Amino acid sequence: MNTGLLILRVVLGLLLAGHGSQKLFGWMGGPGLSGTAQMFESLGFRPGRAAAWAGGLAEFVGGLALALGWFTPFAAAMIVGMMGNAITAVHWPNGIWAQSGGIEFPLTNAAAALAVAFIGPGRFSVDHGLGWHLYGWKWGVVALVIGAVGVLAGMATRASAARTGSGRTQPTA
Amino acid sequence: MDTGLLLLRIVVGLLFVGHGGLKLFGWLGGDGLDSTARYFDSLGYRPGRRYAIAGGAIELAGGALLALGLFTPIAAAVLIAMMGNAMAVVHWPKGLWNAAGGVELPLVLAAVAAAVGFTGPGRYSVDRAIGWHLSGVPLGVVVLLVGAAGIAGGLAARAWATRDVEARRAHMI
Numbered sequence: 369m370n371t372g373l374l375i376l377r378v379v380l381g382l383l384l385a386g387h388g389s390q391k392l393f394g395w396m397g398g399p400g401l402s403g404t405a406q407m408f409e410s411l412g413f414r415p416g417r418a419a420a421w422a423g424g425l426a427e428f429v430g431g432l433a434l435a436l437g438w439f440t441p442f443a444a445a446m447i448v449g450m451m452g453n454a455i456t457a458v459h460w461p462n463g464i465w466a467q468s469g470g471i472e473f474p475l476t477n478a479a480a481a482l483a484v485a486f487i488g489p490g491r492f493s494v495d496h497g498l499g500w501h502l503y504g505w506k507w508g509v510v511a512l513v514i515g516a517v518g519v520l521a522g523m524a525t526r527a528s529a530a531r532t533g534s535g536r537t538q539p540t541a
Numbered sequence: 542m543d544t545g546l547l548l549l550r551i552v553v554g555l556l557f558v559g560h561g562g563l564k565l566f567g568w569l570g571g572d573g574l575d576s577t578a579r580y581f582d583s584l585g586y587r588p589g590r591r592y593a594i595a596g597g598a599i600e601l602a603g604g605a606l607l608a609l610g611l612f613t614p615i616a617a618a619v620l621i622a623m624m625g626n627a628m629a630v631v632h633w634p635k636g637l638w639n640a641a642g643g644v645e646l647p648l649v650l651a652a653v654a655a656a657v658g659f660t661g662p663g664r665y666s667v668d669r670a671i672g673w674h675l676s677g678v679p680l681g682v683v684v685l686l687v688g689a690a691g692i693a694g695g696l697a698a699r700a701w702a703t704r705d706v707e708a709r710r711a712h713m714i
Contacts, residue, residue: 371678372659379652383645386637396637464559464569466639466646472556473639473646479552480653486545487660508545 373437373490380480381435384447388428391420411457412526419525426450426518434481437493441507444485448511449518451478456523478515485511546663550607553653557604557620564597584630586695587702599623607657610666614675617658618684622691624651629696651688658684 390398399407401420408423409416430446433439451474462469488503489495495502563571572580574593581596582589599619606616624647632644639645661676662668668675 369660369676371681372656375659376652376656380649383637383649390638464556465563467642469640473649476553476556476646476649476653479548480649483545483549486548487542504542505544 370490370492373484373487374492376480377437377484377489377493378435380477381431381433381443384427384431384450384477385435386431388424388426388431391424392428412529413453413457413522414525414529419522423450423453430481434484434489437489437495439502440489440493440495441485441502441511442514444481444511445514445518447481448478448515449522451475451481452515452519453522456519457526482508482511482515543663543665546657546660547610547665549653550610550657550662550666553650554604554606554608554616557600557607557650559604561597561599561601561604564593565601585699585703586630587699596623596626607654610662610668613662613666613668614658614680614684617654618687619691620654621651621658621684621688622695624648624654625688625692626695626699629692630699655681655685655688 386396387398389395390400391404392401394400394403398404401417401424404420404424405416407416408419413419413423426446427450430443430450433443434447454474455471455478459469459471459474462471464470464472466472485503486505486508488501488507559569562568564577565574567573567576574590574597577593577597578588578590580589581587581592586592586596600623603616603620603623606612607620627647628644628651632642632647635642635644637643637645659676659678659681661674661680
């Protein structure tokens with residue numbers, strides 16, 4: 369039980385932290401903050417720089433916290449929110465499979481993070497060391513709700529950018 | 542705990558079922574067996590048809606068993622073996638990140654399978670319903686070892702098939 373959760377948390381958490389570091393710092397061949405800001409801007413997350421900070425921190429901090437098992441449901445919520453935005457803004461039109469850029473990979477990440485919020489991080493975790501019991505039904509739902517709010521906020525941002533963006537292309541009299 | 546494991550098993554298990562269906566039957570826009578056989582042949586798994594059937598069946602059956610929580614340790618072990626082969630042969634040369642076809646996704650899927658091998662499938666599973674309580678560190682280690690043996694077996698069979706072809710080619714020259 370505890371060993372399995374440790375494996376899952378460390379693999380998933382460090383990979384996501386790696387993605388975050390690509391966005392924030394340009395580590396490991398990543399685009400860095402400016403490149404990410406441009407990409408996010410083109411996806412409709414405006415202002416792109418603020419969105420790049422938010423997305424990069426969600427992955428970097430959320431991933432490290434998940435790996436450590438520290439504030440676990442909040443780490444899971446950040447990852448669920450980030451992956452939900454990736455699915456809705458990037459992967460959804462590409463279908464299911466990862467090979468064609470579909471939702472498979474962000475869906476797996478979100479499901480695994482949410483599962484850890486329900487199950488708890490196990491004994492080999494900072495939460496456990498501090499005597500925190502942030503898991504079970506209630507905390508799983510908390511992680512899901514916070515993550516869903518993050519996804520809705522991202523979708524609302526993009527919807528409003530799409531409106532003003534199309535307004536901008538209209539010739540002004 | 543049990544809800545999280547159910548979520549994890551169903552999402553990852555059904556994705557595996559889909560991949561198996563893609564390979565064997567051309568479900569969901571997949572290639573189907575003939576094309577998968579050619580692909581496996583080109584990867585060095587020869588005869589390609591035999592390995593395409595084996596690989597597709599492992600994903601289809603392993604994924605279904607994982608989702609049901611039936612014979613969970615066996616499902617976990619064969620899925621680890623399959624993902625290990627995929628990582629070593631297909632994804633490793635492409636680096637870490639999923640966007641470039643790297644090892645990230647099969648690594649996370651293998652980590653999920655390994656984690657469930659340790660934790661067991663939880664209460665909402667067929668194993669539990671028929672009175673099997675298959676979890677714990679010794680069982681998880683067995684799952685990892687069987688999975689590793691499957692990886693080694695697949696890679697050895699591939700190396701053998703490739704060497705055979707190259708030896709014949711050298712003889713012809």
